[in-house]
């Protein structure tokens with residue numbers, strides 16, 4: 001048995017998409033490996049939110065079916081249940097709204113990464129590079 005292969009993530013690879021001279025860029029230029037890491041973080045989060053939203057949509061479909069099957073005339077007797085349902089629906093709506101916005105940010109970040117790589121990881125306000133530590137937490141961040 002030979003040695004385990006060196007993980008590719010830690011192999012320094014020159015970034016062909018970053019033509020700027022290192023003397024002009026700030027001290028830390030994102031490596032190709034870091035970029036790959038952020039790409040997989042974005043795709044992971046994208047999957048997670050897509051699954052969450054489709055679960056939510058499927059759940060709502062079932063509830064609609066139940067409502068249609070139920071007797072509408074008995075609804076006033078279930079005001080308490082209805083209130084709880086409404087609160088839950090409002091919570092869900094807030095969650096769906098927030099996750100949908102994040103999903104749009106993720107798609108925008110992937111679009112930058114693939115089509116405008118020179119813009120990815122650059123602060124929209126200051127034009128400076130967003131610290132990798134911040135991008136690792138929020139890979140779709142637009143500002144530093």
Ligand SMILES: [Zn+2]
Pocket residue numbers: 123124125126127128143144
């Ligand atoms: Zn900034």
